[in-house]
Amino acid sequence: MSPLITADALADLIAAGQPVRILDVRWRLDRPDGRAEYRAGHIPTAVYVDLDRELAGRGEPTDGRHPLPSIAELGEAARRWGIDDGDTVVVYDDLSSFAAARAWWLLTDAGIADVRILDGALSGWTAAGHPLEEGSVVPVPGTVTLRRGILPRLTMAAAAALPERGVLLDVRSEERYRGDSEPIDPRAGHIPGALNAPTGGNVDAEGRFLDPAALRERFAALGVTDGAPVGVYCGSGVTAAHTAFALTLAGYQPHLYPGSWSQWSNHPDRPVALGSQPGGRS
Template sequence: MDTLIDVAGLKARMAAGQRTVVLDVRWALGDAEGRSHYLTGHIPGAVYVDLPTQLADPADPGRGRHPLPSPARFQEAARSWGIRDGDVVVAYDDAGNTSAARAWWMLRNAGVRTVYLLDGGLAAWRTAGLPVEGGPVQPDTGDVVLADGSMQVTDADGAANWAAGGVLLDARAGERFRGEVEPVDPRAGHIPGAVSAPTTGNLDDDGRFLPAEALRQRFANLGVDAATPTAVYCGSGVTASHEMAALEIAGFSAALFPGSFSEWSNDASRPVATGADPG
């Protein structure tokens, strides 16, 4: 199952009139202007996806900063984007797909098989000299029927014990893993036993995913192999979805801890480790 589509592939689909739902998922921690960025310029026909309200429930200390919405609420959002059963969906952003991967993972988890990330995102589209358009896109309401449970997940109890028999990857920046800074969550550090694997290490300087072999080597160096159970978390389950995509490109399967460190660190009974070692 392919994870990525490149600019040439998306352009060819659009030129041939092949039905493709394009989702603009611009969001970044500390930047609440994703919709404004979208309205200024987006891939023609792309529908804006608001990550905090459509790809998450409101923050809850017991579930994290971006809890997964119910399947019914997510289906309503997906239909508002115009998705029909059997559609090809392409998601992108302007940050190396670190936010678009949330939509990719959620749609895949909901049973949508033909959903891709646009490799390189909006920057790659612009670099190719392709046009953008401004203003909103309001598609006809779709009829997609979504399910739940197509992707592996774990919870806080699973994360607590994961390192005993597998590899638990922390997709946040290294300084947050080490506990040197913590801009948003109540405690600094990482889940004991986790290995630091910043999402930025999945990308080249142009914001494209590294080739599959390079990603395989990266994860192998972190202890990942086909026989070892692997799980991923980040701050709130967003960039961990990007790590899930990178692992899939590399040929590995993994489980996502949706609540991630924002859920973990809000529970005073959960220990937190600091420093560069797993702890």
């Protein structure tokens, strides 16, 4: 079963009364709180999810800007969203699924068997002619039980070592990868040995994921193979989940580095590469 779902297929699930929980994960760096947009219009029955508070934990700068929440915190949030064991969970946002992918990764990693991303995000839903509803949805609390560790991940040390035996993808913009500028984190540049693969290359102009064959071609051109590990990181571990999802669609088993550049750059002992080449110049 594909971890993607079309707007029409989601509408059919809702109409059939299937046990589906829809999560609205609207978030972006310049406007992290998407509640106002959610209340103005969301997919019927969708519950708003606060990425900063519910899909991330709290920690020191050396842990990164969006450390993973504890499994207890995530479980409390999931039950607050109304999720029961056995539910299908559909996640979406209004930005090409960049934020929704964080929810997909966390919930899949926590053992929910059927988590899907709405292809085309919210605009895909409205473009298909489906309605929105206003206000807020407060569901009956769910009873789901979660566990951690289904999906592979990288520690900081493992991310440092990965280029020696596989491929490490930095999915930030080219400017941030090269170290031309760094508007958020303490140091500019990239992890030595990492290759640049900006997240936006996973989707088309309408924000829909490229088909698996096209994604596989994209990643193969970067040296990704079935026989070697592939890891992904971004600024704080959010959009890296988007490329982890794209790699999954393409048939790979990606390792996510949750701390990402925000963790790495807060450790002065970690080397930094600059420029357009993986090794760069320190």
